[in-house]
Amino acid sequence: QVQLAQSGAEVKKPGASVKVSCKPSGYTFNSYYIHWLRQAPGQGLEWMGIISPSGGSTTYAQKFQDRVTVTKDTSTGTVYMELSGLRSEDTAIYYCARDPKQWLVEGWLDAWGQGTLVTVSS
Amino acid sequence: EIVMTQSPATLSVSLGDRAALSCRASQSVNSNLAWYQQKPGQAPRLLIYDASTRATGIPARFSGSGSGTEFTLTISGLQSEDFAVYYCQQYSNWPPLTFGGGTKVEVK
Secondary structure (H helix, E strand, C coil), X not given: CCEEEECCCEEECCCCCEEEEEEEECCCHHHCXXXXXXXXCCCCEEEEEEECCCCCCEEECHHHCCCEEEEEECCCCEEEEEECCCCHHHCEXXXXXXXXXXXXXXXXXXXXXXXEEEEECC | CCCEEEECCEEEECCCCCEEEEEEXXXXXXXXXXXXXXXXXXXXXXXXXXXXXXXXXXXXXXXXXXXXXXXEEEECCCCHHHCCEEXXXXXXXXXXXXXXXXXXXXXX
C-alpha cells in the first residue's frame, strides 16, 4: 500500500536550517506530486509547497517563498523540504502528502507521512 | 487567498447521534473541497473529496454535501472512533491550498 516515511524529529537553534525527508513507497515515485504542510502545536494545517517528482518543478506558498526549498532525489526516491532562517514560530510537525492523480495536480491529499516534529529553541 | 471558516469549533455529540459540521469559503470553490479527520498524535486522513465523494475505505456514515461557498460534513450514527478533529480544505484556487481551522467532535 502507499506509504510515505519521513525522517525523525529535529531540534534546531534560531537562525539555523532544517532538512526533512520523505520517502514514498507502494507506487511509482515519478508519477505523483508531493506536497509539504505543517501544523504548529494545537493549531491547524498550513500548506507550504509542492514538487513534481518527474521534472522537479516547485510551487511555494508566498509566506514561505524566500525560506523554503523542496527538492527530490530520483536515485533514492526521496523528497526533501529545507526551511532556513528558523524561528520559534516554525516549531511544528511537518508533513509530506501525496496528490492523488498521476501526472496531474488535483490539490487534495490521499496519503500522508507520519509527520516530523521540528523544534526551534535556543 | 481563499479563507475557510469552520463551525462550530467544538461539537459535543453522544454515541449514535448525528453530527453536522459546517465549512464556509470566502469565495466560491465550486465542488473543489476535501474533508480530513485527524486523531491525536496522527496525521490527517482523507475522508471526502470533490465535496461529496468518499475516499477509499471510508464508511458510508460519512457524507459530504454542498457547493460554492457552503459545505457540510455529516457523520450519521457516531461511533467511538469518530471522535476527532475534522478539517475542510479547498483546492479550487491555489496557491496556496487552504484549510479551515477545524472542528473538534467530542463526547457529550
